[in-house]
Amino acid sequence: MNEQDNQDVLSSHKSKWDALAKENDRYYVRSVDHVQSDEEYEESGQKHADGYLVNDPTIQKRLAPLSDRTLLEIGCGSGRITKTFAKRFKYVAALDISRTMLEKARGFVDSDNVIYLESNGEDVPLLPESVDVAFSFIVYQHFPNKASIEHSFKQVNRALKPGGLFKVQIRGIANPNPNHWAWGPHFLETEVAELALSTGFKIISSIGAGTQYYWLLLEK
């Protein structure tokens, strides 16, 4: 794809996610109910923040105390998980493609150790080697194509300090309907090895190949 076509794809992806955020941010972040209270939204985010990242034994072993660390969250949505991360980490850089999601996150999280970054859908506007750890859940499964995922992984790699860790969920099974709002590319195990290699990462562990929740723990 040439550069202009790529920019057009990213720009329509941004418009799509901003429209979804305006329609009902919480539903398109956590598609269980059209109405979700603050308490239930925060509780679900806490479960995911602690369960997937904070209590991960490798994260604890390598990075404790987390209260001294800086986290980059790719695809923070309206702050569901970010709210707990803000309590666990020293600083959080919360990035999303949708400005409306970010505005809602700012109101919901309400912490002064979080900065919000609006992305073009693949770049990470941070200084090189400025974060200790990066995290992403139910985000790359919605990217428009594999090239933008690869570009984003390279940008995350650039932002991480040497030896930094990236805990990331990707889709390991096809969503059969390309017209569904939640459609996104999926990866086979062999493709994941190539993705890690081409973006500057070593795979420390992977779990869930062949399922929607294919988790990778990567090291720069």
Ligand SMILES: C[S@@+](CC[C@H](N)C(=O)[O-])C[C@H]1O[C@@H](n2cnc3c(N)ncnc32)[C@H](O)[C@@H]1O
């Ligand atoms: C299903 S929501 C998940 C939000 C959050 N990770 C959570 O679990 O609460 C997906 C989020 O990814 C964002 N997103 C989609 N494509 C993106 C991209 N290419 N770059 C950055 N964010 C993106 C959307 O705007 C949306 O906020």
